[in-house]
Amino acid sequence: MKILLRSIGDLRDYFGRDPQEIELKENATLKDLLQAIDEQWGSALPPYLWDRANKQFRGSVFFLVNKEVVQDIHTPLRDGLPIDLMKALVGG
């Protein structure tokens, strides 16, 4: 399957300004997407953003599907799904 990863704001500095098409196995879950991110971008992401040991984002970085936060790594994905990646820039 293919999903479309769209990053927002500063994250585009690392993931590219255009949506990224990512190929995953059939019946992939969010965990598989995290694996793919590590393989493709892990070495370039700064440590404050990406935990390479555990293959997960650090800090307030969220996946959004239809504007809803998705946090469960076992969440199943589907072919053609657009997923937004955003940093919760919190202000203060």
Add this chain to the structure above:
Amino acid sequence: MATSVIFGYAGQQLRVDLSRWEAYSEPISTEISRNYLGGSGYGARLLYDELEQGVDPLGNENIMILATGPLSLSQVPGGGSLTLCFKSPLTRIWGESRVGGDLAPDLKKAGFDYVIIKGKSPEPVYIVIQDGKWEFRNASHLLGLTVSEKSAVLRRELGDKSFSILCIGPAGENLVKIAAVMSDDRAAGRCGGGAVWGAKNLIAIAIKGTKKVTAADPERLKKFLKDTHDEIKKNPIFLGMQSAGTIGDIPSNDDGGDWPSKNWLANSWGKGSELFDHYQAKNFMKGFGCYKGCTMACARRVQVPEGEYKTAEHGGAEYESISCFTAYVMNENMDAAVHSTYLCNEYGLDTISTGAMVAFAMECFEKGLFTETELQGLDLNWGNADILPVMVKKIAYREGIGNILAEGVRNAAEQIGQGAAEFAIHVKGLEGPAHDPRSGKALAITYATGNRGMCHIHPVEAMAWDRGKLDWGLMKYGLPNPKYVERWDEAGKGAAVALLQDGLALPDIVGTCKFYMYGGVTIDHWAEMISALTGWEINGQELLKISERVINLQRLFNIREGLTAEDDQLPQRVQAVPEFGKYSTEDACAVHDLAGMLREYYKARGWDSKTGAPIPEKLMELGLG
């Protein structure tokens, strides 16, 4: 004033004459409430009408207003919010500072929407306000105590821990112009309100009540509040605030060029991640909500558990506070930063201005601008962690060099001379906070034009739009979609910033915490809540008009105090390519055409292009003519 009952308000304001230890309760104005709602809006109308031009901010005639808004209720998302309005002794123009906690809901329960304070008490005084009654009490025994000591003594005297306490610390007593007014560990920090209290001999106010505000349509309100709470708890910013607090922004802001460093010589340092990691591992204890009913709970309980910078457990370590004691001063010791900001709270100092003053002092030291007599052996080298708590105390007590720094950066630079004004970073006298327009140029406009001076949050953190891609629900009112806005573009942002200011000034007017707007509450939510509460059928467009009216009235206040278009500026250093760090070769991040951005902004605002004053047609349109 009109005396009809207003749904959704306590309905009364307490007028206090400290000189005579007298006060009286009177109905709030229906007309002002309808046209200005409350908070900084109602405060602006009263101050403009009742304060004479040119009043000494530390004189008896200055007026200090404690202002709730119609939505300052515990059950409202963000309802724990009180705004102080006064003429600032630091900037000598519009002074406004906001404090969280239970104060505002408690003041309404005590029966008052506003407390309006004039005069000067002949002796140190504190006021007890409870269930429609008030009492003046001698406060001599409180002098010299820290904020937490004062609060503990008062609660013991009153025999009731549930009182909300608002008080000054030693800094306010010493008329330090960057003194805060504190409520436990929450601060009405900016603009020197603490010095106004100190000048009035007003040491504390204790508030408690049991009265209820009556809503026009309680069922409609109750349902909508529940729906709103349910909606926002899934919002990513809401979740981010809850999990990381404001300090969670440090690594990202350092990386993104939104972390002013070394007295604004740069916008990024490279130490943000390791500093945050230390805080997370050693200082952070838990999150908490600063008022009863807060679900976002972005406040942090922290401590330094051991060592030379040990502190008690306390609420603190906010993004701004810590940034001003790390990046501003090149301090790599997070424990020292947590300790120093804890001291600011205890002494009653604005953490932003205090950190800024230390950074300024370090640069003065580097350039050899202090005499040996002034220095008295102080080591003000950049990055010296040990000096930070020493300087906080010196400023709070006006000791040695602290006496100059206590005047704020504009006044201190004038006193020091020798070119110090070039690196005194302020706008209109208010020291700059820890957000950098070289991360997102919209902030340049709002820094230059904000009514209380160089402020990131009053009314809006505009870089959160062009860099952070937040829209706060304002696209339906014409805000350009931030997804298609480049953060370093300059042209075309003036009108957007005017709308952003109107939208984000609203929490200060309606009496709520602005972070809930980041977490998904929009002005349409506020409009529905106010409609259900008051019975006035109000929509988002009208709310924006009210906010525009308030911003223009505050502008008129400032113009009357002598402000001109020349005061809408930004220090050269803040516009320049950074001298070090990640963006030191990035010409695009520098501010190239502030004048052009301001021209666009003035046009969008309906302000004269030369004087910066609202044109007559705009004033008529807003009912200010």
